[in-house]
Amino acid sequence: MRAVVFAYHNVGVRCIKVLLAGGVDIALVVTHQDNPDENLWFASVAELCRSEGIACITPPDANAPELLARLRAAGADALFSFYYRHMLPASILDLAPAYNMHGSLLPQFRGRAPVNWAVLHGASETGATLHAMTVKPDAGAIVAQTAVPILPDDTAFEVFGKVTVAAEQTLWGVLPALLDGSAPLLPNDLTQGGYFGGRKPADGRIDWTQPARQVYNLHRAVAPPYPGAFTELDGVTYVIQQARLSRLAPVALPPGLAVIDGAMVGVCGDGRMLAISSLHANGQPISASQLQDQLAACAGPLNSTQEKFI
Structure with missing residues (x-):
């Protein structure tokens, strides 16, 4: 499999490592430039790409015409999004089958900051879900997911650590099926759960x-x-x-x-x-x-x- 990966944060780093360990040829990684005004407590996708010799770019958004041209030239068999912060337009999603790793048990806590919202709402469980990408966020069919507990005194930071491991386990477990084309596509019932916005x-x-x-x-x-x-x-x-x-x-x-x-x-x-x-x-x-x-x-x-x- 030849892939293009959109990635950021700890989940991005760990899932790129899973793809490499599984023999996926990563043609290009698209990530974000770090914001100097943000508390950067997480690992760097750009640094990982430098250490692995993977081509990496940081376009200002996902709608730039030059980005689409670069993606077409990459000739990817699949696209992956691991905590990339921008929505991918239909022009990109049409290039190849696309999969996103979301930090909740879909269809619960769709949208932004799912771990923080789960803790805020007193949930006792969350997890990571790999799902097919559609233009509507977090609405595509579920490929695989892994649950983790939220203990009564867990902070969002602690839960995010669990979700990062769950994302790695989820991708590792289903990657062989993705490679041979047998990965399941399970219903994502959007009548359950709900969408949540970003937090300030x-x-x-x-x-x-x-x-x-x-x-x-x-x-x-x-x-x-x-x-x-x-x-x-x-x-x-x-x-x-x-x-x-x-x-x-x-x-x-x-x-x-x-x-x-x-x-x-x-x-x-x-x-x-x-x-x-x-x-x-x-x-x-x-x-x-x-x-x-x-x-x-x-x-x-x-x-x-x-x-x-x-």
Whole structure:
């Protein structure tokens, strides 16, 4: 098989390695230029291509006419997309059978940031799905998928590590069938699950009036290396770095950040708390005593999501 691969991120690196191990001739890799404003905690597809001697390009988008010409010249038997961030137009998908690796158990959590959304919604399971590509995202027939558990305290970063391994296992297991043309095409029931959009740092704002489980799921979904769940008070932005759902009984206190018995907590709308073990204030680590001093110094009217108490 001669293939063209669109790839980025850890899933892109691991799945390219699977194709190489399976004897696939990779004629070209299309990836992204790294964004200097992004926290690049993941592996580089471009560096992998340099080390393996694979031709690699970084066009600004997938609709450039020169890209289509380059792809036609590659003469690929198949196209693969592994966490490439741009949608591929019909003109590209018409060149050869195309397969995408998606970070969920389709048809669940279609669209952007599937791991983060799964954690945010409190899912107990997700995985990786290889599916046939169509113009409509994540809508093609399912070729293979592998499930992984989401434990109650897993962060999205931890789950993404599991999904990366699941993607590698999924591709490795079905690659022989892809090579000999016997790979299955199973129904992808779009009446189930739903589509989700991309997430921005601003989506990590905490509404302390929500139940503690929802607030905790938000923290887990955006915890570092993602931007983090945050709250603002008197011009200070507090970002939760590490927290657990407290086992203590609910308290009759207003929602928001607090210091109780020398420990930092976030009191939620149902009275349950997040036990916060690491907190940043305007980008700097802050201790429980420092937080207590800052909360004591707060002045002015408060709203429902910015309560203070000691």
